[in-house]
Amino acid sequence: MGGNGIRLGMPFPKPLAPTITSDGIIPIYQHALRQVRTVTSLAYALVRPHTCECLMSSVEADGMKVLVTVEANLPAALGDAGYMIADKHGEDTLVACVLPDSIWRLHEGKTMENVVGAVRGDGALALFTAGSAELDDVFLDGDRVKAVLTKKPGSVRQVMGWGAFVVRAGALAKFTDAEKDGPQLGKLDMGWVHLGAYVDLGTQDRYIRFHDTRWWLNHGGEDD
Numbered sequence: 001m002g003g004n005g006i007r008l009g010m011p012f013p014k015p016l017a018p019t020i021t022s023d024g025i026i027p028i029y030q031h032a033l034r035q036v037r038t039v040t041s042l043a044y045a046l047v048r049p050h051t052c053e054c055l056m057s058s059v060e061a062d063g064m065k066v067l068v069t070v071e072a073n074l075p076a077a078l079g080d081a082g083y084m085i086a087d088k089h090g091e092d093t094l095v096a097c098v099l100p101d102s103i104w105r106l107h108e109g110k111t112m113e114n115v116v117g118a119v120r121g122d123g124a125l126a127l128f129t130a131g132s133a134e135l136d137d138v139f140l141d142g143d144r145v146k147a148v149l150t151k152k153p154g155s156v157r158q159v160m161g162w163g164a165f166v167v168r169a170g171a172l173a174k175f176t177d178a179e180k181d182g183p184q185l186g187k188l189d190m191g192w193v194h195l196g197a198y199v200d201l202g203t204q205d206r207y208i209r210f211h212d213t214r215w216w217l218n219h220g221g222e223d224d
Helices: 029-036 053-061 074-089 112-117 181-186 204-210 214-219
Strands: 018-021 024-027 044-047 065-068 094-098 102-106 123-131 136-141 144-149 158-168 190-200
Touching: 018 214, 024 029, 029 094, 029 102, 044 053, 044 074, 053 065, 065 074, 074 094, 074 181, 094 112, 102 158, 102 214, 112 123, 112 158, 112 190, 136 158, 136 181, 144 181, 158 181, 158 190, 190 204
Parallel strands: 044 065, 123 190
Antiparallel strands: 018 024, 094 158, 102 190, 123 158, 136 144, 144 190
């Protein structure tokens, strides 16, 4: 939850950006939190030191525990989280990781439980259809992930890419800043399952278009 909201022009952390749903107005991160809670009641928010008290109060009110990392970049921050979780719960503990600026339109009957069911030696990727500027492209070999290619800003094609994953804490603990998180996931022994469509609300254009989620989630709107 390291987004500070600058690209969206907001005076508060990006995970708190409001979205409109059929149940009312909720911060973006609660979409992802709902997906995590289909597989576990123990949810962690990964934050940096000195995170705004407004965000800390919100995640604590939602019953989340907090992991604090000093790492500035996502791959190393994930490695830090993996180390802390492995130390507390064991290296073989499965960690479901979701991104707090995403919304998903799931195929009927699909949840993160399907991703847990697809776990191989190290874990499994949750794949979605989205624009290539939003998700890393994933290459498959049967029921396993062969490789992950980092997304390219400005690209407009549709891809089947990863938007969440389940991984063993010990494998996550090995993540570093040597390369992006996607390629590091692609080098693990990972299964996969396609869950549906995905939107990253991290840019102004996409936030303006999709912050009212009702038309897209409830009426089968466009995927991009």
